[in-house]
Amino acid sequence: MNDNYLIETKDLCKYYNDGKIKALDNVNIGVEKGEVVVVIGPSGSGKSTFLRSLNLLEMPTSGKIIFEGHDITNHKSNINKHRQKMGMVFQHFNLFPHMNVLKNMTIAPIKLLKMSKQEAEEKAMDLLRRVGLADRSNAYPSQLSGGQKQRVAIVRALCMNPDVMLFDEPTSALDPEMVGEVLDVMKNLAKEGMTMVCVTHEMGFAKEVGDRVIFMDEGMVGEVGTPDQIFSDPQNLRTKQFLQSVL
Amino acid sequence: MQEWFLDQKDKFYLNFIKDDRWRYLWDGLGVTLQITFFAVLIGIAIGMVIAAIKSTHDKTIDSIRIKILKYFLKFLNFLCNIYLTIIRGTPVVVQLMIAYYIIFQSSNNKVTIAILAFGINSGAYVAEIIRSGIMSIDAGQTEAGRSLGFNYIQTMFYIVIPQAFKNVLPALANEFIVLLKETSVSGYIALQDLTKGGDIIRGRTFDAFMPLFAVAVIYLIMVIFFTKLVNILERRLRKSER
Numbered sequence: 209m210n211d212n213y214l215i216e217t218k219d220l221c222k223y224y225n226d227g228k229i230k231a232l233d234n235v236n237i238g239v240e241k242g243e244v245v246v247v248i249g250p251s252g253s254g255k256s257t258f259l260r261s262l263n264l265l266e267m268p269t270s271g272k273i274i275f276e277g278h279d280i281t282n283h284k285s286n287i288n289k290h291r292q293k294m295g296m297v298f299q300h301f302n303l304f305p306h307m308n309v310l311k312n313m314t315i316a317p318i319k320l321l322k323m324s325k326q327e328a329e330e331k332a333m334d335l336l337r338r339v340g341l342a343d344r345s346n347a348y349p350s351q352l353s354g355g356q357k358q359r360v361a362i363v364r365a366l367c368m369n370p371d372v373m374l375f376d377e378p379t380s381a382l383d384p385e386m387v388g389e390v391l392d393v394m395k396n397l398a399k400e401g402m403t404m405v406c407v408t409h410e411m412g413f414a415k416e417v418g419d420r421v422i423f424m425d426e427g428m429v430g431e432v433g434t435p436d437q438i439f440s441d442p443q444n445l446r447t448k449q450f451l452q453s454v455l
Numbered sequence: 456m457q458e459w460f461l462d463q464k465d466k467f468y469l470n471f472i473k474d475d476r477w478r479y480l481w482d483g484l485g486v487t488l489q490i491t492f493f494a495v496l497i498g499i500a501i502g503m504v505i506a507a508i509k510s511t512h513d514k515t516i517d518s519i520r521i522k523i524l525k526y527f528l529k530f531l532n533f534l535c536n537i538y539l540t541i542i543r544g545t546p547v548v549v550q551l552m553i554a555y556y557i558i559f560q561s562s563n564n565k566v567t568i569a570i571l572a573f574g575i576n577s578g579a580y581v582a583e584i585i586r587s588g589i590m591s592i593d594a595g596q597t598e599a600g601r602s603l604g605f606n607y608i609q610t611m612f613y614i615v616i617p618q619a620f621k622n623v624l625p626a627l628a629n630e631f632i633v634l635l636k637e638t639s640v641s642g643y644i645a646l647q648d649l650t651k652g653g654d655i656i657r658g659r660t661f662d663a664f665m666p667l668f669a670v671a672v673i674y675l676i677m678v679i680f681f682t683k684l685v686n687i688l689e690r691r692l693r694k695s696e697r
Contacts, residue, residue, distance in 0.1 A: 267518050292604035302599035316603040
């Protein structure tokens with residue numbers, strides 16, 4: 209075991225239909241602190257399932273997930289406590305439509321971290337300023353554009369001071385002209401040293417920001433390497449085919 | 456024309472004024488409102504518990520890792536299903552009579568028995584309304600709540616239920632209107648509610664038109680008033696989203 213790993217999976221498997229469908233098949237991945245790992249692969253390759261099992265939104269069939277030294281797949285571990293340290297951003301934003309932006313961001317720190325309302329709101333406003341949305345703090349999600357929604361979703365997760373951020377295709381549901389503003393926020397986050405695991409189809413982002421790229425295929429890790437290795441000299445045939453079709 | 460008018464005046468006097476017959480309607484209205492009000496409270500209480508059990512079962516049964524908990528929840532869900540099947544599968548009048556003549560045979564507190572019978576009946580419908588509201592909220596909302604670190608119950612209370620409530624308000628209001636009108640069968644256990652009151656007047660005066668129309672108009676006014684109230688509430692809730 210590598211002590212530098214912030215989060216590590218050991219023989220992670222997720223089966224459906226009594227093992228007939230293997231969404232994840234013995235996945236062993238470690239993510240170091242401060243590292244940006246980008247997961248790519250064809251649709252149905254298990255990359256979203258992999259990401260969603262890191263905070264147990266998908267319950268793995270077998271295998272272990274070690275987060276900050278704790279085996280979170282153990283029944284006795286308090287998954288709610290660990291999730292507070294793992295921010296998650298979804299493809300479809302999943303903002304709470306009945307709360308305004310500020311409330312969306314502060315409800316979790318106030319209720320879970322016992323932050324005072326004032327402290328939480330100051331933190332939220334500070335984060336909103338950094339993503340250029342300070343003037344939208346009182347808006348409801350239905351009044352925001354897709355790009356704005358996703359930026360709010362990112363800072364909502366950041367409000368909990370997470371140790372790692374999980375991104376599940378954060379730009380896939382956006383209009384093309386809004387992809388850039390969300391990627392910029394993610395790039396800044398990476399620059400500040402945030403540990404990130406991103407499932408994405410943005411190969412440009414993977415090349416520019418990724419420290420490591422993981423290619424997944426049929427529930428297995430097909431290839432792991434630096435962006436340079438993967439994009440210019442892929443070893444695996446499936447990786448080559450995939451990259452040819454998307455680049 | 457004038458003759459007809461005088462005739463109506465006489466009938467009005469006969470049906471409502473003479474021997475203080477309006478009191479049958481007035482007292483009956485009191486009983487109807489009393490039964491409806493408390494039955495609604497019982498219905499909501501039962502409905503929320505059943506909906507909570509059933510939707511928790513549907514949403515989480517596959518991810519529960521502790522065996523005993525899993526079987527316990529399955530058992531509770533089974534009990535809820537029996538309750539829903541029986542209550543929704545039999546007429547409310549029959550349930551009312553079973554409650555009065557069989558289950559609470561020894562008691563003569565008709566109003567309380569009616570409240571219990573209608574409350575237990577309404578609970579089944581309220582449960583399904585609330586459950587459909589909870590299930591209608593996108594799974595992404597639950598996932599977002601859980602990913603922030605909220606536990607299942609917190610996620611329900613802060614995120615899912617407020618949205619579900621807004622969605623089911625019209626259906627819930629409809630259920631209460633139905634309940635208000637359904638209490639008109641209370642006469643089957645010789646309870647003098649509004650409908651029975653009108654019927655008693657009819658029996659005394661041998662004039663069906665006036666007392667029965669009066670009863671109908673009173674129900675109608677109550678329903679219109681309640682509908683208005685719900686509309687105001689609905690609009691206020693919607694406002695928070697715009």
